[in-house]
Amino acid sequence: MSAKHLLRGFDSPTRLKGEVAEQFDNLWHTGLMTERYIRNPNTKCVVCGKPIYKRPIEIKRNSKRVYCSASCYGISCRKEIPCIICGKMILSGLHKKTCSRSCANKHRTGIKYKLNRPKDKVKNYQSLKIRLLQQRGKICERCHYDKYEILQVHHKDKNRLNNNLSNLELICPNCHYEKHFLLTSWLNKKEGGQDGNARVLKTRERKL
16 A cells, blocks of 8 residues: 555544554654655654754653654764853863874973973883892802803792892793793693603604
């Protein structure tokens, strides 16, 4: 049944009954209705103020917060904060305090920045290594490996915040790795201890 046939002879939607009324209700949202069957506006969009028609139950359910389109609904979902300089509203999701570069420059006026590089872990580690090299020599304290460029600073109590010289040891990467990871190696867990580790290595040598 066509749209013209459905709407023929009806002056208003209230005259439709039964199956025809159900089909007319499905047709209502398709945009195929003629101009005289568009309902009169009974409310306004809360964003743009455009007069629109909404069902009374929908207006009641949404506490009179109705929208004319999806774009207006999206605008209403925005969370905005004012610019701390000019007061212009900006999106809060951008994590900005100012709306533009000019406002940002005004906000930074009078701020004093540190010129030198702040103390960090890299600088601290380098200074510790240089101090140990000067006091204890340029060799590994365990195996006497003499390539000091790759020597590492080891904390005996495994606390990196404890930089007392009595707690520090200058060792090569091999000794350092052996100290930290030998007992927790997956080979030990699989075969059981250092003996198991040796057995696995011998087995691999035989295969090669």
